[in-house]
Amino acid sequence: MAGKAILVLGGGIGGVVAANKLRSFLKEDRITVIDQSPAHSFTGSYVWILNGKRSAVQVERNLSGLVKKGIEFVQGNVSSIEPAAGKIQVDDIELGYDYLVVSLGADLEPETIPGLCCTGINIYTADGLEAAYRELLKFQGGRIVIAICRKPYKCPAAPYEAALIVDDMLRRRGIRTMVEIEIVTWEPAPMPTAGPAMGEAIVSMIKPRGINCRNNATITSFDPDLNHLSLEGGEVVPYDLLFYVPPHGCAQVVRDAGLTGEGGWVPVDPGTLATKHENLFVIGDATAIKLPNGKMLPKAGVFAHKHAEIVAAEIAAHIKRSAMPEPYLGEGYCFIETGKGTAGLAKGNFYAKPDPRIEARKPSRLLHWGKIGFEKYWFWKYL
Template identity: 35%
Template sequence: MHRIAIVGGGTGGTVLANRLANELKTEIEAGEVEVRLITADPEHVYKPTFLYVPFGKKTVDDASRPIEELVDRRVTLEIGEVTGVDTDRKQLSFPDGSTLEYDQFVLATGANLEPEVIPGLAEGGHHFYGPDGAERLRDELAEFTEGHIVLSVIGVPHMCPAAPVEFTLMVDDWLRERGRREDVDVTYTYPINRAHGLESIAEWATALFEERDVTLETFFNVDEIDPDAGIVETVEGIELEYDLLVAIPPHRGSDLVTDAGLGEDGWVDVDRHTLEATVAEDVYAIGDVADVPTSKAGSVAHYEAGVVADRIASRARGQTPTATYDGKTVCFLEAGMDEATFIEFEYGEEPYVREPSKPLHWAKLGYNESYWLTARGLL
């Protein structure tokens, strides 16, 4: 039997498992192939939902569904933790000492928040990148009537690269709707010399920030937070006072990656077109954990999953894989509470930022609702 193991039940892992179940359904039903999805969390989480929780537009319950409802019946779903990967023996290990052999293996473990890297950040900062953080930020915003809100991008790279810009434009609009904006200063900080890593998005965001009286601080590399004094201190020697700090924490990959020698800092070194690990055979990585020169976004995981499904299916049939990933990324960006824009690009391209509109905002909300069909492999 040809054994395919996928570790990680986020967007990439789930879409991949379902794509393989469809492409290899004949082989699976004949007992010639097994597709096994291993994930530590029985809930599948759609993280972009958390952006809307601080504004009361979504709840954390809207962001998750039992993964067993999303995975094709032909996939062997296992809720558990993988503690080790031996790429020489092609073997995974588990906490109870048991092991699982594989013929082809895919890491789709995502990215993890690591606020403790910055002294004072866990105590003095808020974020919207997880359920608890999004709910705490919602409660803070509900009572925030005056003062200084600072949105600081500390960790780069990070999940959902457009989200910090979106949050800043949304909070500006949200405060205006409630008649609070005149009593609240808003500042956005970014660690390089512009407002975003992609130049076209940086130019678009900078123009909107100027129009909406949002202060932009660039070359702003946070060194530590003083939560008692309400001060952000930077490597460059800048001190910025805040009343509410919304920070994008540093991110890290998976310890499995580092321990298996597949890459530094938990990110898998892969060929950017084939998504195969550069130091091990029959190992792939998709989604945030794959070190490729594009965004750590859900659409990237989705498109990568399609490519890897094709490559793995070819090998399972004894054929030469030909599918490649070209860096395709698509993303909706909220420009406030009721307008959005849309971008798409590939490796080496700068995205064109369309004029924000209400229909594009509705399209983003519509996609968020239909995401569960995407996870099932139906879109």
């Protein structure tokens, strides 16, 4: 195939959408997705692994399926990115590029908190969610703690959705009165970037269900023998069953390439996702985008998706020498599964001044079915 070589690093949400969009705009150019994993695991369905409505395998699709769309796929570990030379290394193969889209997400780093490697269940992986589901089926009563370890973490609604789903499952099993559920978090309120109204909306979902939330609580360590976590200030929080959101960090290869800035994530133009390097774009969870109110854009699939669409349109316009697309203006949304077959929705503009303008829609069956419809659409459209 003639034309330009476009490499898309990562076959997660940003990478898969970018590659599909690029292919729809460009017929002659070579588009290659590279991922260490053979399959895409769709995190939009992850909450349903926790209540057994989906298995890890059911939410996976092979990335080799991209080939039938005219997108090449290479499975391998990206071990270096050299912006000045316009090349990358995948295992022992060197690949040159004309345009590079980096969508390598966020690495999960439980090992960075003392004791965390040897206790509890990581609910930010599909396997961890399956393990959590199995534990919930046999739990007989006691304290379940959902620990949000560090800032930032992806999908700020997910731990609250997890708490609501745990509550629902235990009610269905008839043992809810024998269980305390507590979220322990550094956050002053749920989803703090989205503003106080969003925080209140989440509290109004969890409080009536008897879920306690311990805010402004910075976790310093976990004790796997005594089954408790310690907070800054010395207080300890006991648990019988621990589910945790581990600390996140930018992929090592992105750090080694010198792409990260202060805070350890990649500074990009909020509208175009351009970096300081020509023809090199970084999208999704790897980015650091400061909002007008000084907070950072949350890490979520919806933003990776929007970033991917913009960057694909920009690269296509550059290659075709046509007009540049409108920049990304910060719109986003997020379903919030509440268990009981209902879901809420947060929707609005995160780039609004002086603060994000986010509207919360009350949980309903219709929104739950909307989320299921979105899952089906996503697989059909992109994989």
